[in-house]
Amino acid sequence: MPPPGSHFQKTNMIIANLKFPNNLFLAPMANVTNLAFRMLCKKYGAALTYSEMISANAIVRQGEKSMQRGLTCEDEQPFCIQVFGNSSDTITEAARILEEAYRPAIIDVNMGCPAPTVTKQECGSALLNSPELIHNIISDLTGNISTPVSAKIRVLDSMEKTLKIARTIESAGACAITIHGRTREQMYSGTSSLEYAKRIKKELSIPVIVNGDIKDGISAKHALEYTECDGLMIGRAAIGTPYIFRRISHYLENGEPLETNHCIQQVNDFIEYTKLVGKYNIFSPGNIKAQSKAFTKGVADSRIIRGKLNSAHTIGSIMDVMHGMCDETS
Ligand SMILES: Cc1cc2nc3c(=O)[nH]c(=O)nc-3n(C[C@H](O)[C@H](O)[C@H](O)COP(=O)(O)O)c2cc1C
Structure with missing residues (x-):
């Protein structure tokens, strides 16, 4: 039984039917959320996984590498493809x-990348x-494709401006909106505000997903309860730790942390x-090397292990270190 006041939704999270x-949900992350990583997050309970952002221009120009970023498999459904661009036609x-090509459950438009x-x-x-x-992009999409369309935004320097964007996205026909509570100028520094998601949730009728600084059961519970967002x-927090989804859902359902042997979990994952x-x-x-370092997160003496990984120049030696x-930490 979920603890009283829990906003963890086991059965009734619905977006566009x-x-x-x-x-x-697993956030879209460039150079991280490839199909292999997304499948691990799925295994641990991520209900919706997002591709890395994909350039609309590159897709239209038939860029192979960009097309590859949308690669999925049947077991992944439902999954979301995120695109970025600035022309509604493209x-x-x-x-x-x-x-x-991929029959995603949702196509999301990136309105947050500060790079x-x-x-x-x-x-x-x-x-x-x-x-x-923004209105043109969302309404062109919803009028011309059959896949439901969502948007992921950052917040602006005022609540009013942010609300205007959120209302525009809803009125143009989006099925959901994700709010990362940082401004473009903040990049990834400072804290992510929950105030905007809370206010947007009050105003909009479509599902609102809150994002930013959710790293464990306590922050997840607080974000859901404080904002009353749908998701x-x-x-x-999922980079190098896809198991986070099981930990968070366990906490939301039971009100207590899930005890595991973190190091063994990380190696196996x-x-x-x-x-x-x-x-x-x-x-x-390059990806295997970067991911090996990411999977040392939270392990004792991880700096020493990452040092060894830096000097490992073959896949075999990376695997040996991992x-x-x-043993290293015991
Ligand atoms: C390595 C990395 C890559 C990211 N790539 C994307 C992306 O492709 N599309 C996007 O909308 N956001 C991207 N983001 C932002 C995340 O989706 C998310 O909004 C942000 O990290 C805040 O959430 P968090 O505090 O849970 O990390 C990226 C973030 C990181 C760290």
């Missing part, structure tokens, strides 16, 4: 190509300066990640 097994054309390479092209969080363009999206990368044919040495990680 899609019923989700719970309300914990985004709609890209969305048509992606829906045809200068993206904002210089007037994409990502730069769109937040143009409510009219939670988890980003950085990393090994499974490497197998999944092979299975889906998306192996890349296999020995728990």
Whole structure:
């Protein structure tokens, strides 16, 4: 039985007639949320997984690498593809190509990326300066593709401006909205405000998903209870720790932490990640090295282990370091 006041939803999370097994979602993260990583998060209970952001321009120009980012498999459903761009025509054309190829449950538009390479092209969080363009993008999409459309935003420097964007997204036909409670200028620093998501949830009728700084059961419970949002999206806390989804859902359901052997869990999950990368044919040495370091998170003496991983130049030597990680710390 969930503790009184719990907002963990085991059965009734619905977006655009899609019923989700719970309300914990994996955030889109460039260079992290490939199919292998998403499948691990799914295994641990992420109800909806998001692709890395995909350039609409690149899809329309038939960019192979960008197309690959939408790669999915039947077991992953429901999953969401996120696109970025600044022209409603190009985004709609890209969305048509992606829906045809991968049949995602939702297509999300990135309105939050603060990276200068993206904002210089007037994409990502730069769109937040143009409510009219946002309206055109969402209404063109909803009018021309059959997949439900959502948007993920950052907040602006005032509540009124942020509410205006949220209302625009809803009135243009989006099925849901995600609010990361930082401004574009904050990048990833400072704290993520919950005030905006709380206020937007009060005003809008579509599901609102709160995102930013949710890292454990306590912060998840607080974010859900304080904002009364429909769902939670988890980003950085899942990097190197896909098991976070099980930990958080356990806490939300039982009101107490889940006891596990963290180090062994991390090694096993990393090994499974490497197998999944092979299975889906998306192996890349750079990614394996980066992920091996990420999976040392929270392990005792992780700096020493990461030092060893830095000097490991073959997949075999990376695997040796990871296999020995728990011996190292015992
Ligand atoms: C490595 C990395 C890559 C990211 N890539 C994307 C992206 O492709 N699309 C997007 O909307 N947000 C992206 N984000 C932002 C996250 O989705 C999320 O909004 C942000 O990290 C705040 O949530 P958190 O505190 O749970 O990490 C990225 C964040 C990180 C750390």
